[in-house]
Amino acid sequence: MRIDRRNRWWRQIALTALIVAWAMPAYAQDDQAAELAKKLANPIASLISVPLQYNYDEYGGVNDGASVSRLNIQPVIPFSLSEDWNLITRTIVPLVDQDDFPLHAMNESGLGDIVASQFFSPKAPTSGGWIWGAGPVELLPTATDEVLGGEKWGIGPTAVALKQTGPWTIGFLGNHIWSVAGDDDRADINATFLQPFVSYITKTKTTLGLVTESTYDWEADQWSVPVIAQVAQMFKIGPQIMQFSLAGKYWAEAPDNGPEDWGGRAQLTFLFPK
Numbered sequence: 001m002r003i004d005r006r007n008r009w010w011r012q013i014a015l016t017a018l019i020v021a022w023a024m025p026a027y028a029q030d031d032q033a034a035e036l037a038k039k040l041a042n043p044i045a046s047l048i049s050v051p052l053q054y055n056y057d058e059y060g061g062v063n064d065g066a067s068v069s070r071l072n073i074q075p076v077i078p079f080s081l082s083e084d085w086n087l088i089t090r091t092i093v094p095l096v097d098q099d100d101f102p103l104h105a106m107n108e109s110g111l112g113d114i115v116a117s118q119f120f121s122p123k124a125p126t127s128g129g130w131i132w133g134a135g136p137v138e139l140l141p142t143a144t145d146e147v148l149g150g151e152k153w154g155i156g157p158t159a160v161a162l163k164q165t166g167p168w169t170i171g172f173l174g175n176h177i178w179s180v181a182g183d184d185d186r187a188d189i190n191a192t193f194l195q196p197f198v199s200y201i202t203k204t205k206t207t208l209g210l211v212t213e214s215t216y217d218w219e220a221d222q223w224s225v226p227v228i229a230q231v232a233q234m235f236k237i238g239p240q241i242m243q244f245s246l247a248g249k250y251w252a253e254a255p256d257n258g259p260e261d262w263g264g265r266a267q268l269t270f271l272f273p274k
Helices: 002-023 031-040
Strands: 048-058 067-073 076-080 085-099 109-111 114-122 130-140 152-165 168-182 190-201 206-212 214-217 222-237 240-253 262-272
Touching (some): 031 240, 085 130, 114 152, 130 168
Antiparallel strands (some): 067 085, 076 085, 085 109
16 A cells, blocks of 8 residues: 555646646746756855745555655745845645554644744855845744644744855755743654755756754654655746745654655755846
8 A cells, every 4th residue: 555655646736847847938048047946056145036945755564554744835035134144934834634644543644733943144155155045933833733733932042154166055054942831732843854955956957965854852752854856947938937846855864663765855946036
């Protein structure tokens, strides 16, 4: 059953990729495409974008055979604060579907907890070419069911630093969230998120990337470490500029009874350049 479900998921993603490739007009040689591809590799670029990121993972241990589908709606909106500073807001709104867990109460679908970050970032890179931003991150207990979220309010610091040299982007994003209020019967949240990333943009504006999205849970003393390799292509349908990406995800480390082996990711990003 697991192999059939996984094969069905990859067939659906492959079909989507073929449809997108067939529909996209030539856009690879446009100067604007080169600039936008570079901005998309920068998490705090001054660019309005709305990524729709779909993740699929299968679980092991006592949850063997279970799967989780997660659609993250991730609007990025920049604000100019002055001649020298921007405020970049990044929000993650997760829509979650959990299936085939042995504990029937786990098989729920709905909205998960929202994570919102605000980065104060200089408009100009440093003399060494570094781009950076820092600010607060908040966890909002918006889940529509108790199994889809932690029922806790959380807050902490977040920061990002990166350098773009030619077609290369190398950087690091991180945050830490502590729970500060919420249901006293639920576990406290004390988690560190670490996201080193590297990407390369080809002459056809195809972006090749490698990233980990590691989380350390200090309460449970456990790591979650998915390693993600992805390829993304810029394209345009009518006036709308978009980027479509596919990724393979390998769980190098995960909590007991959590996700294991391979998962997948597909993302469609809508761009709204000024």
